Amino acid sequence: MASNPMYQFNVYRIGPEIKLGEIDLSFTNASLFMVISSLAVLIIFNLGSKKNSLIPNKIQLLAELSYTFVSKMISDTAGSKAKPYFSFIFSLFMFVLFCNMFGMIPYAFTVTSHIIVTFVLAAFIFFGVTVIGFIKHGFGYLKLFVPSGVPVVLLPLIVVIEVISYLSRPVSLSVRLFANMMAGHTMMKVFGGFVISLGIVGGWLPLGFSVALTGLEILVAFLQAYVFAILTCIYLNDALNLHH
């Protein structure tokens, strides 16, 4: 089982098979880690918001620092109009971050290493942002595809490029996260396999590499969650403050 570095991404059923007509909705290891991640987020932030002391304790400090961090990120990129969407972006950031971080535990399953999960999130963001844009600006939202100050001759080309780049947003957003998580975990598995196959003599080098990669992957886990959230903010900014 262990020799295949892609094995860790296998999804398998836990418990009984749940079927809705033809569709299989069984509880899987992926579902388990989604539940664990969201529960961890809820527990930590619930604990962090329970007591209100003037000098916060550690968990309260953690919750409040995260709150101000995300709130600052949103106001910096999307302005004050994005305030109503704060709780969604906060949940998104925390969910992705916790899924990434739980994936760093050995033998754990990384929810975000599956394209379908990241794509559903990205697609929801894409549709949400588009709907918000049309609600706020009506058909004027289509001006997003017509940058100002472009020569009329180039306009057809530019508009086509803008439309394609807009439509590729969910793809790039989801693939970025999924590919980063999958690549990192595959790398770690491969180097872990080298440690075993090279044994006590030659296994030290890949072991060192594995240790270094673990640090790098924890950084990537945070960074990708941050990028995911900040790109959502940027898309939201386009929809809220139309100034292309």
Next chain:
Amino acid sequence: MFLRFSQTLLIYFLLFSYVESAESGGMPQLNPEFWFSQIFWLIITFGIMFVLLSKLVLPKISENLEVRKAQISENIEAAEKQREESDKKLKEYDQLIINSKNEAKNYFNKAREKILKDVDKKRENLEKEINEEINKAEKEILDLKNKSPEKIRKISTETSSDLIKQLIGVDVNNSSISAIVEDVSKKVN
């Protein structure tokens, strides 16, 4: 950067090798067997988390932050007020010290003047007394000085008559002796 690049290369290599090998079945991510399950559970878990966070947890955190902000700014205001008050008190205190210093100086000056006056008066009195005494003494000295030649003459006359009487046993006329004494004393002088 290099690490990322090498990682990407490795992934491509792995992807191709696994896609080609039939038994492993390639990337599990591309196997649609559990896609609907994942979507379903993602919506449920993320949805519940989002609803609970946005309805219960985040408002509380935001309220906590607001309360703290208000409390801190209140405390800062109170501290500022107290500082102003203490500044005022300090000024009053300084004024008080300056006033009392001036008062003390006045008292000191007054006392010094009084003492100086007293000393002057006493000295004057004393000088007067001393001058009187000196005058008296000078008068006495002058008196003594004026009386002394006569006395000396008398004594010397008596002494001389006594001497002569003892030496030769003759009573000499007093007037002649005094004439001689006068003569001698004139010569001595």
